[in-house]
Amino acid sequence: MTDDRSPTGSAVLELTPSAIAPGGEVTASGRGCDPGAQVELKIGRTPVGTAVATADGSFTAQLTLSAIAVGRHDVQTWCGRPLTAQLDVVLVSxxxxxxxxxxxxxxxxxxxxxxxxxxxxxxxxxxxxx
Missing domain, CATH: 1.20.5 (Single alpha-helices involved in coiled-coils or other helix-helix interfaces)
Structure with a gap:
């Protein structure tokens, strides 16, 4: 989700990779947060990662996804503004x-x-x- 009102430019949450097998590893990185803000990433009400925004409003966090079911999920956080990115958990055979x-x-x-x-x-x- 992009918010052009951010003091550091656009507010963005990116997931790498954006599609994984169940239990896979994902890195979340974002920018546009309030400097020093506590960043708690969630899928629904389930916490999946935490970080602290740096002085320039960016952050990086490794997500813990062992309890996340197969399907498309919105990863969300609030760090002075809302950030959202989609994650696909897929079965691979x-x-x-x-x-x-x-x-x-x-x-x-x-x-x-x-x-x-x-x-x-x-x-x-x-x-x-x-």
Whole structure:
């Protein structure tokens, strides 16, 4: 959120990165706060980080996000003016190439077993008919 009434220019809260997996690490940095202001960053009512604004009104804080659910969240603080930034907590899945190779191999083994079993059953019925 930008506030051009800030004495040091625009008031900004930035999150790096702005999208993470659950429990990931995020650094919040901001500017435009009152010098020496206590900065408490929250998601809803849950505190996720603290800092103290420097003489130029900037701050940096590491966020603690272990209890934050998957979804889009507004990270907010008040340091003489309101600052807000959005954070996306996303589920990330990755199929390892070894796992996919194993799955394909297993598929063909099962398919081959089915054909082999089917041939055994069909040959047994042919032998009995003779």
């Amino acid at each position: 990755r199929v390892d190439s070894g796992a996919s190779t194993l799955a394909i191999l297993l598929f063909f083994l099962l398919l081959g077993g089915w054909f082999y079993g089917h041939r055994l059953i069909s040959h047994r019925s042919t032998r009995r008919d003779r």
